[in-house]
Amino acid sequence: MPTKWISRKDLKKLPDQWLKQYDVYAPIQNGHELAFQLVKESAQIVWDVPSNPRYPAKSLFLPQSEVLMSYDGILHSVEKVERPKVLFGLHPCDARAIRLLDHALVDEQNPDEYWKSKRQSTIIVSTACISPDESCFCTAVGGSPFNTADSDALIVEVEDEFCVYVLTEKGGVLFSKLPDAEDAQREKVEKLTKKVEAGMPKAFPKKKLHDNLLASFETDFWKEVSQSCLGCGVCTFLCPSCFCFDIADETVRKERVRNWDSCMFRTYSLEASGHNPRPTKMERTRQRVMHKFVYWVDLVGEIGCTGCGRCVKYCPVNIDIRAIAQDALHREFEGMKK
Amino acid sequence: MPNTRDQKIQAEAKRLLQDGVVDVVIGFQKGTLPYKMQPCFISRADEVAKLTLNGLCSNNLAVYLNHWPKGEKTAIIVRGCESRAIQTLVLENRHARENLYLIGVPCIGILDLQKIGQQELQPVLAVQEEGDQVRVTFGNGEKLFKRNEALHDACLHCNHPQPLNADVVIDEAGLFEDGSFDKSYLHAFRNLSAKKRNEVFRAEAERCIRCYACREACPMCYCEECFVNHSRPQWIDSTIAPSGQQGWHIIRAFHQTGRCVSCGACERACPMNIKMTYLTDLLNQDMAAEYGFEAGLDAAAAPPFLTLGEDKGKFTGEQEEDHAN
Numbered sequence A: 001m002p003t004k005w006i007s008r009k010d011l012k013k014l015p016d017q018w019l020k021q022y023d024v025y026a027p028i029q030n031g032h033e034l035a036f037q038l039v040k041e042s043a044q045i046v047w048d049v050p051s052n053p054r055y056p057a058k059s060l061f062l063p064q065s066e067v068l069m070s071y072d073g074i075l076h077s078v079e080k081v082e083r084p085k086v087l088f089g090l091h092p093c094d095a096r097a098i099r100l101l102d103h104a105l106v107d108e109q110n111p112d113e114y115w116k117s118k119r120q121s122t123i124i125v126s127t128a129c130i131s132p133d134e135s136c137f138c139t140a141v142g143g144s145p146f147n148t149a150d151s152d153a154l155i156v157e158v159e160d161e162f163c164v165y166v167l168t169e170k171g172g173v174l175f176s177k178l179p180d181a182e183d184a185q186r187e188k189v190e191k192l193t194k195k196v197e198a199g200m201p202k203a204f205p206k207k208k209l210h211d212n213l214l215a216s217f218e219t220d221f222w223k224e225v226s227q228s229c230l231g232c233g234v235c236t237f238l239c240p241s242c243f244c245f246d247i248a249d250e251t252v253r254k255e256r257v258r259n260w261d262s263c264m265f266r267t268y269s270l271e272a273s274g275h276n277p278r279p280t281k282m283e284r285t286r287q288r289v290m291h292k293f294v295y296w297v298d299l300v301g302e303i304g305c306t307g308c309g310r311c312v313k314y315c316p317v318n319i320d321i322r323a324i325a326q327d328a329l330h331r332e333f334e335g336m337k338k
Numbered sequence B: 001m002p003n004t005r006d007q008k009i010q011a012e013a014k015r016l017l018q019d020g021v022v023d024v025v026i027g028f029q030k031g032t033l034p035y036k037m038q039p040c041f042i043s044r045a046d047e048v049a050k051l052t053l054n055g056l057c058s059n060n061l062a063v064y065l066n067h068w069p070k071g072e073k074t075a076i077i078v079r080g081c082e083s084r085a086i087q088t089l090v091l092e093n094r095h096a097r098e099n100l101y102l103i104g105v106p107c108i109g110i111l112d113l114q115k116i117g118q119q120e121l122q123p124v125l126a127v128q129e130e131g132d133q134v135r136v137t138f139g140n141g142e143k144l145f146k147r148n149e150a151l152h153d154a155c156l157h158c159n160h161p162q163p164l165n166a167d168v169v170i171d172e173a174g175l176f177e178d179g180s181f182d183k184s185y186l187h188a189f190r191n192l193s194a195k196k197r198n199e200v201f202r203a204e205a206e207r208c209i210r211c212y213a214c215r216e217a218c219p220m221c222y223c224e225e226c227f228v229n230h231s232r233p234q235w236i237d238s239t240i241a242p243s244g245q246q247g248w249h250i251i252r253a254f255h256q257t258g259r260c261v262s263c264g265a266c267e268r269a270c271p272m273n274i275k276m277t278y279l280t281d282l283l284n285q286d287m288a289a290e291y292g293f294e295a296g297l298d299a300a301a302a303p304p305f306l307t308l309g310e311d312k313g314k315f316t317g318e319q320e321e322d323h324a325n
């Protein structure tokens, strides 16, 4: 796939051209916050985003509340034709999360049509993360601020110009008119990549972390790490790779709705009998961490956390999933394989 | 660098643990990000050096008493709002006061980093509190703020920063005197037209993602089953839609009437930076006007809504005039 080159001035005009054919979603300033939202013109886009917008881009494919069908005597299925979209300006960690969610939601025989239709109609153009912030740790969990694996194109800013890695045919459509990058330009990008990656945390030993966590399952470790947890939905709702949902019938509006749910809520695993298999925040915290670092690894061979740092940054009591992983790596748990 | 406030807190915690007065001390320790502190639970005298209290300690520690083993002898570091929350919890029979040992600290206020720097655009790299100034290092350079500009609104509006009914009070000056609350922001809100008030309310409530961090961070929200989780009957819409978002914010505030201690922990926990204490403050102002009651001030005065009978208290409904001061 080709590598292209474009000036800042020209890049800033591109989304206006895309807007003729696509709905474009990109980080824009929304009150005090940044948010991935529908763009009306290029000028709205915030180009320099050192830190991930808090509300994750998964919401564009798995909306926090989505009407599955409506009923008024007869059922109406919801129209699933999607307008072609460009999702622009997310970092590679967020692109990776969307690809991870494909595993969870698109089983070949039985895909989640609501997810799949939005996903197929979207071109993902990510931007490399030039200045990762204090909460970022993508390199610890198998990613990179320059990761090309999960996007249709990746844009890298170098010295006020931009290198565009076209990664799929889908992505190529948006950049076909640009000139190819020259060797000297490519070299600049490679140098920058090395420099930024060098400042990032080292990869967790995936297998050891997986085994240690399993060995820790029945220990007081979890009591310790969960003690200050409040049991809110911040870490999971803002997590780009969490996907649990609950289905509710809104009988007044006559709609069946799918809402995000959170394993950190005490009602999440509460059964109709009154029994709760995860009765305290200890079991719930353990579940969140196990899912990311053990169950994802068992199921698809990679860690299910992309290191985006949102849960680290927005947890009201600073429960830090990196610190939990580090801690688990450095402890001896009974029954641990040597 | 340790400051004397921290050293005095640590010394008291050490004494309590060493002498077996308590089994555990609830306080704050340094967090994993340069602008975060985390609640901590110290049960060994050799761990007290972790304890700190500064403007980045943003939670109301009283919240932990809600899921706390009842018999455990517990010390807890309390500022004004935390002491009032505990007083209210004791009055609501949530806790026996004799099992608690309150280490009072005159409050120096809590910083609101959301207010002074937009975190997504300029990540905060360091925060240094220097007397009545706060030095914040952002990705693109350093900025010096007056401490008052950087404080959370709840602290700027706080009437009782001194810890009440504590077992010991750390001998260090706080930032304000009791009674310095400036009510003008509530007046300004009440004086808006109904349409404008509704606009303010909607602009805040309709950004809500219903993560319930506000509820879980609040010491007064301890219901086993929150109305919002109830499904038979379902009280409010479950979705991210104005009906459910507004419903949550209104009913949550009403359940706090005369109970909320105006600590602002709910707002500081909110990941969407939503304002909500103006609602509880308004309701508390009504309670003060109608019943002369303020939550957590008096160890003997039960909240009016716990004791209200036909013969007691009469709501006049003339709020607007009653709020002249």
Ligand code: SF4
Pocket (backbone or CB within 6 Å): A235, A238, A239, A240, A241, A242, A292, A304, A305, A306, A307, A308, A309, A310, A311, A312, A321
């Ligand atoms: S677990 Fe935390 S750091 Fe990992 S992807 Fe989710 S929000 Fe990001």
Ligand code: SF4
Pocket (backbone or CB within 6 Å): A228, A229, A230, A231, A232, A233, A234, A235, A236, A264, A314, A315, A316, A317, A318, A319
């Ligand atoms: S870890 Fe933090 S964000 Fe997650 S449920 Fe606990 S308190 Fe909330």
Ligand code: SF4
Pocket (backbone or CB within 6 Å): B207, B208, B209, B210, B211, B212, B213, B214, B215, B266, B269, B270, B271, B272, B273, B274, B276
């Ligand atoms: S913490 Fe904020 S976003 Fe979460 S439920 Fe409360 S108001 Fe809504």
Ligand code: SF4
Pocket (backbone or CB within 6 Å): B060, B217, B218, B219, B220, B221, B256, B259, B260, B261, B262, B263, B264, B265, B266, B267, B277, B280
């Ligand atoms: S409602 Fe908010 S301000 Fe009031 S006591 Fe609860 S957390 Fe504190």
